Amino acid sequence: AFARTANGAASGIAWTRAGVDGAAPVPVDGAFLLPAADGAHSVSMQAADNVGNVEAAHVMVVHRDAARPQTSLTLSSPAFTPADGGAPIVSARTLLSFSARDPADSGGDAAGVHHTEYSLDGGAASPYTGVFGLPEGEHTLSYRSVDNVGNAETWRSAAYRSDATLAQSSLSWEGAPGSPTTETAFTLSALDPASSGVASGVRQILYSVDGGADRTYSGPFHLDAGAHTLSYGALDNAGNVEERNSSTVVVGAADDLPPRTTLAFGSPVFGSIPFISPATPAILTAVDDAR
Numbered sequence: 037a038f039a040r041t042a043n044g045a046a047s048g049i050a051w052t053r054a055g056v057d058g059a060a061p062v063p064v065d066g067a068f069l070l071p072a073a074d075g076a077h078s079v080s081m082q083a084a085d086n087v088g089n090v091e092a093a094h095v096m097v098v099h100r101d102a103a104r105p106q107t108s109l110t111l112s113s114p115a116f117t118p119a120d121g122g123a124p125i126v127s128a129r130t131l132l133s134f135s136a137r138d139p140a141d142s143g144g145d146a147a148g149v150h151h152t153e154y155s156l157d158g159g160a161a162s163p164y165t166g167v168f169g170l171p172e173g174e175h176t177l178s179y180r181s182v183d184n185v186g187n188a189e190t191w192r193s194a195a196y197r198s199d200a201t202l203a204q205s206s207l208s209w210e211g212a213p214g215s216p217t218t219e220t221a222f223t224l225s226a227l228d229p230a231s232s233g234v235a236s237g238v239r240q241i242l243y244s245v246d247g248g249a250d251r252t253y254s255g256p257f258h259l260d261a262g263a264h265t266l267s268y269g270a271l272d273n274a275g276n277v278e279e280r281n282s283s284t285v286v287v288g289a290a291d292d293l294p295p296r297t298t299l300a301f302g303s304p305v306f307g308s309i310p311f312i313s314p315a316t317p318a319i320l321t322a323v324d325d326a327r
Contacts, residue, residue, distance in 0.1 A: 055079070075302070136152050152182075262286070
C-alpha cells in the first residue's frame, strides 16, 4: 500500500499518480493495492505540488508474496510401525528436526522463511531452534512455518509413541539338574516391558561365546565341555539396545553311561547262588557312574 504525504514547509501536494507493470499512470489518492498475482511488480510514480513543480517519474520494483511456507519433519532413525495399527514408535535416541522452504514465484523470488514453530500435545507453541527428542509415552506434534511477510502455513501434525525402556534378556537351560553337560540345551529369552503405555516389542537377541563374534539367537544351542563366558543382550523394535549381560557356565562331559543295579539279600541267605527263605528281604541298589 502507498500513501502521499507532505514534507516540511511547502505549497503541498496537488496530485499523485502511479502506474503498475507498465500501465499508464492514474491519479492515486491514498493507499492502493498491487495486482493479485505473486511476483515482481514495477510501480511508476510521480507527484506535483500546488505551485506546479512536477516530480520526474521514477520506478520501484516490489515483490508480492502470498505463498505459504512448507515444512517437513525428519527423524534421525526410522520409526517402527507396529501391528496394532497405532502411531509409529520411536526410541528415546530418535531426534526430530524440521526443515522449511518458502516457494518461489515464477521469477524465482520468495520472501523466505522467518521461523518454524511447534507444540507438543496441545501445549503452547515454541520456536524451533534445533533437533529434539520425545519423552516416553504417546504424543501429538503440531508444527508450521511463517515467512518474512507473515504468510503462515496451516498447522501440520504427526503422532508418535516414544519407547525409552530397554528390553530385558535372560539365560536358562534344561536337562541336567546340576551342572550342564554337552547335551544341555541353553535358551535365551527376552521381554520388552511396557512403560507409559508404550512397548515396541523385542526385535532380536544377540549373544557371543567366549568373546567371539555376535550371533543372532534363533533357538536353543549347545556348548562344548569346559568353562565358557556367554555375553547376551536384546534389542527392541524402537532401536533401544540392552546393556550386555554376562554369565559364566562350566559344561561337563555328557552322561553316556547307563546306571548299574545290584541285588542283595538280607538274612537268612545261604550259598554263592543264594538260597533264601520266604522271610528274606531283597535289596535293589543302583549307581550312575561319572565318566
